[in-house]
Structure formats: C-alpha cells, structure tokens
Amino acid sequence: MGITERKQKARLAxxxxxxxxxxxxxxxxxxxxxxxxxIAGAIEYSPATIYLYFRDKNDILFALHAEGFDRFYRLQxxxxxxxxxxxxxxxxxxxxxxxxxxxxxxxxxxFIMRGPVEKLKAARDWSVGIRSYxxxxxxxxxxxAAGYLPKTEVDVAAFAIWSFTHGMASLxxxxxxxxxxxxxxxxxxxGAIDFMTARIEKGKMIGKGRRK
Amino acid sequence: MGITERKQKARLAxxxxxxxxxxxxxxxxxxxxxxxxxIAGAIEYSPATIYLYFRDKNDILFALHAEGFDRFYRLQxxxxxxxxxxxxxxxxxxxxxxxxxxxxxxxxxxFIMRGPVEKLKAARDWSVGIRSYxxxxxxxxxxxAAGYLPKTEVDVAAFAIWSFTHGMASLxxxxxxxxxxxxxxxxxxxGAIDFMTARIEKGKMIGKGRRK
DNA sequence: TAATTATATGAACATCGTTTATTTGATGAG
DNA sequence: CTCATCAAATAAACGATGTTCATATAATTA
Numbered sequence: 001m002g003i004t005e006r007k008q009k010a011r012l013a014x015x016x017x018x019x020x021x022x023x024x025x026x027x028x029x030x031x032x033x034x035x036x037x038x039i040a041g042a043i044e045y046s047p048a049t050i051y052l053y054f055r056d057k058n059d060i061l062f063a064l065h066a067e068g069f070d071r072f073y074r075l076q077x078x079x080x081x082x083x084x085x086x087x088x089x090x091x092x093x094x095x096x097x098x099x100x101x102x103x104x105x106x107x108x109x110x111f112i113m114r115g116p117v118e119k120l121k122a123a124r125d126w127s128v129g130i131r132s133y134x135x136x137x138x139x140x141x142x143x144x145a146a147g148y149l150p151k152t153e154v155d156v157a158a159f160a161i162w163s164f165t166h167g168m169a170s171l172x173x174x175x176x177x178x179x180x181x182x183x184x185x186x187x188x189x190x191g192a193i194d195f196m197t198a199r200i201e202k203g204k205m206i207g208k209g210r211r212k
Numbered sequence: 213m214g215i216t217e218r219k220q221k222a223r224l225a226x227x228x229x230x231x232x233x234x235x236x237x238x239x240x241x242x243x244x245x246x247x248x249x250x251i252a253g254a255i256e257y258s259p260a261t262i263y264l265y266f267r268d269k270n271d272i273l274f275a276l277h278a279e280g281f282d283r284f285y286r287l288q289x290x291x292x293x294x295x296x297x298x299x300x301x302x303x304x305x306x307x308x309x310x311x312x313x314x315x316x317x318x319x320x321x322x323f324i325m326r327g328p329v330e331k332l333k334a335a336r337d338w339s340v341g342i343r344s345y346x347x348x349x350x351x352x353x354x355x356x357a358a359g360y361l362p363k364t365e366v367d368v369a370a371f372a373i374w375s376f377t378h379g380m381a382s383l384x385x386x387x388x389x390x391x392x393x394x395x396x397x398x399x400x401x402x403g404a405i406d407f408m409t410a411r412i413e414k415g416k417m418i419g420k421g422r423r424k
Numbered sequence: 425t426a427a428t429t430a431t432a433t434g435a436a437c438a439t440c441g442t443t444t445a446t447t448t449g450a451t452g453a454g
Numbered sequence: 455c456t457c458a459t460c461a462a463a464t465a466a467a468c469g470a471t472g473t474t475c476a477t478a479t480a481a482t483t484a
Contacts, residue, residue, distance in 0.1 A: 160404035167379025192372035200411040
C-alpha cells in the first residue's frame with residue numbers, strides 16, 4: 001500500500017517538524033517561549049493543528065524529554081575512553097554536570113520540570129532514562145570490582161552518587177546558590193566533585209600504591 | 213497616632229489572612245490550586261484586592277517561601293540535641309530529607325520552583341536560607357575540628373553535602389525515581405545516607421578508636 | 425463525477441495573572 | 455450634621471494560556 005505509507009510518512013514528518021520547532025524555541029529563546037500558539041505560529045499552522053499530532057502540550061514536552069536523554073546518553077558514552085574505572089567515574093560526574101549546565105533547558109525538562117513526566121505511567125517511557133542509569137551502575141560495579149569502592153548494593157551507591165550530581169545541577173539551574181558568589185561557583189562545583197570522589201574512594205588511607 | 217496604627221494593623225492582618233489562605237490551599241489541595249482568583253475566592257474578596265497587599269503572585273509565593281525556611285530552620289535546630297558532631301551531621305541529613313518528604317509543597321517552593329525566586333535580587337531576601345546553610349557549615353566545621361572530616365574548605369564540603377541531600381529530595385519530589393520501586397525507596401534513601409556518610413568519614417580505615 | 429474521508433482552521437471556552445476606572449465606605453473639616 | 459477627602463474594594467476588561475468543536479478545504483475512493 002503506497003498511499004497509506006506515504007500518509008504515515010507525512011504524518012511523521014509533521015510530528016518531527018513540530019518537535020524540531022518546539023526544540024528550537026526551547027534552545028534559542030528559552031523556557032517560556034514554548035507555547036502551543038508560538039510553535040504553531042513558527043511553522044505557520046493553526047494552533048488547533050498541533051492537536052492533530054499531539055494529544056496535549058505535555059505530550060510534546062515528553063518527546064523533547066526523550067530526545068534530551070538520547071543526547072545525554074551519547075555524551076555519556078564518551079567516558080568509556082577512560083579505562084581506569086575510578087577515573088571514569090570521576091569523569092562521569094564531570095560530564096554529567098557539564099551536560100546539565102550547557103543544556104539547562106534540556107536538563108530541566110529531563111530531571112526537574114513537572115510537565116513532561118506527570119501524565120506518564122508506563123515503565124517503558126523511562127527506558128531512555130534507565131539506560132543511562134544502568135550505564136552508571138555498570139561503572140560503579142567496575143569500581144567495586146577494581147577495589148575502588150566497597151562491595152555494597154549497587155543501586156544504593158548509584159542513587160547516592162546520582163543524587164549528588166543532580167543536586168548540584170538542579171541547585172544551580174534553579175538558582176538556589178545565592179550564598180556562593182557566581183564567579184566562584186564553577187570552582188566550588190569542581191571542588192565538590194573532588195571532595196566527594198576523594199572522600200568516597202575506598203580505603204585510601206591504607207595506600208598499597210594501587211593508584212598510578 | 214491611634215488611627216494610622218490601627219490601619220497598619222488591619223493591613224498586616226489582611227496580608228497574613230491572604231498568606232494563611234494561600235498556604236492552606238497549598239497544603240490541602242496541592243500545587244495548582246494556588247491561584248490568585250482562588251485565594252481571593254477563599255477569603256471572599258475580589259481578585260483585585262489581593263494586589264493591594266502583594267505586588268504580584270510571586271510576591272505571595274516568596275512570603276510562603278520565607279515561612280518555609282523558618283519552619284525548616286526550627287526543625288533543623290533539633291539536631292543540636294546530638295552532641296557528637298559526626299552523628300549530628302548524619303542526623304542533619306536525615307532531618308533534611310524528612311522535612312523535604314513530609315512538606316513537599318514547602319520544599320518545592322523553597323528549593324525547586326522557579327516562581328518565588330526569580331524576581332528577587334537582594335541578598336537579604338535569602339537571609340533565612342543562608343541562616344540554615346550557615347548552620348550546616350558550623351556543623352561541618354565541628355566535624356573537621358573533631359577529626360571526622362579533613363580540614364578542607366568548608367564551603368566546598370557544605371555544598372557537596374547539601375547537593376547530595378537536595379538531590380535525593382528533589383528527585384523524589386519531582387518523580388524521577390521510576391527505576392526504584394516505590395516500596396523500596398525509603399530504604400534506598402536511608403541506605404544512600406549511610407553509604408555517603410560512611411564513605412565520607414575521614415580515615416575510618418586507620419581506626420585509632422576515635423569513635424565511641 | 426459524486427461520495428467519503430482525512431486534514432486544517434476560525435472561533436470559541438475556560439482559565440490564568442494583572443490593570444484600570446469606578447464605586448463604596450470610613451475619616452476629618454466646616 | 456453635612457460635605458469633602460481619602461483609602462479600600464471591586465467589576466470589568468486585557469492579553470495571555472491550553473484546549474475543543476463545528477466548519478471548511480483538500481485528497482482519496484467508489
């Protein structure tokens with residue numbers, strides 16, 4: 001059936017056109033510019049048309065949310081270049097923070113905003129997120145195997161480490177760091193990562209010369 | 213001047229009436245019920261009246277924000293009962309999390325929401341928040357003095373620890389913990405606190421019997 | 425060519441935060 | 455006591471928002 005196939009293609013093209021436009025508004029003009037009417041205006045369609053392709057606005061936000069996780073995952077994979085598990089975990093934290101700070105709108109959408117997530121029940125909708133989380137857990141397992149971390153429950157350690165990095169990112173993005181002077185902020189963040197990783201590392205006082 | 217004094221009192225009474233009502237809507241019916249019109253309706257005034265007492269909606273949110281910090285600070289002080297600095301710091305983390313999870317709307321307002329904070333520049337508007345932060349720093353200093361933590365920069369350590377607890381709280385409140393089964397969540401949180409504090413503690417492998 | 429179906433839209437609805445012109449009610453002066 | 459003055463309260467409106475629905479247009483099928 002060539003005809004229904006073409007229609008499906010057109011339908012999908014329209015969906016991605018809407019998404020790309022929404023994304024562009026998001027990145028270029030920031031948060032509040034993403035309104036159904038503005039998206040429609042940018043592609044020169046009526047606002048009502050949007051609703052032929054997305055159930056509601058959160059449906060659009062969720063699609064961007066998924067796209068964000070995809071970008072995040074790809075960036076995250078670059079830490080695989082680092083062979084030593086411990087250094088890789090440290091790199092992991094730094095990459096996480098820099099993604100968050102250089103893609104604030106995305107990060108907000110993915111990890112902070114209420115909208116995209118609230119009408120979503122199925123676990124499979126989280127698959128892109130869980131993939132990244134599993135990657136972190138794998139890294140932690142490697143650290144445990146190599147003796148950098150004690151062999152505790154991986155889920156607990158992963159949640160703890162994730163919470164730490166997410167905490168920094170979200171405090172900065174949502175501007176709760178007034179007590180830290182802006183020009184010191186990035187060095188405090190680096191310092192915090194160093195502090196945490198140095199503190200977390202297993203049995204560093206014993207010193208069998210494990211580190212290079 | 214008895215007359216202007218009475219007027220000032222009436223004015224303040226109206227302000228607190230509005231705030232209390234906004235607060236009640238917040239706590240009883242959750243987030244989205246706090247609208248200027250609904251607040252006005254609840255106290256049986258016109259919406260326009262609200263604007264005689266608050267510049268805009270964020271002005272109201274900010275007042276609640278401040279009230280939240282006050283509650284938070286008072287709860288936080290209870291950790292002073294714990295004499296040992298290290299145990300006090302651990303208690304600090306647990307108290308932080310339980311405040312966040314038992315007062316989600318408040319916590320959201322204080323540490324996550326964009327609204328209350330965005331039109332606020334003056335440092336003194338943060339004073340209630342900074343007071344709590346200073347309290348944490350004091351605790352960390354005590355831990356360093358007692359040898360539980362290395363003597364690094366207090367600001368860095370405080371930011372790191374705060375980020376960790378805030379990270380957990382905000383991930384849970386904004387529902388980003390789909391990968392952790394809900395009935396395990398609280399034990400994972402406890403586990404994460406244990407993991408972090410156990411890992412963070414200075415020189416625990418040397419064991420000079422410092423701990424009781 | 426006529427009937428059917430998918431696509432697009434204009435206009436409307438309800439709601440939001442906010443502003444302005446107007447009315448109400450209390451206070452002070454003559 | 456009456457009238458002018460001033461602050462408090464409001465009704466009505468403005469410009470937004472997300473969303474829906476009846477209608478019109480274009481494409482496909484019979």
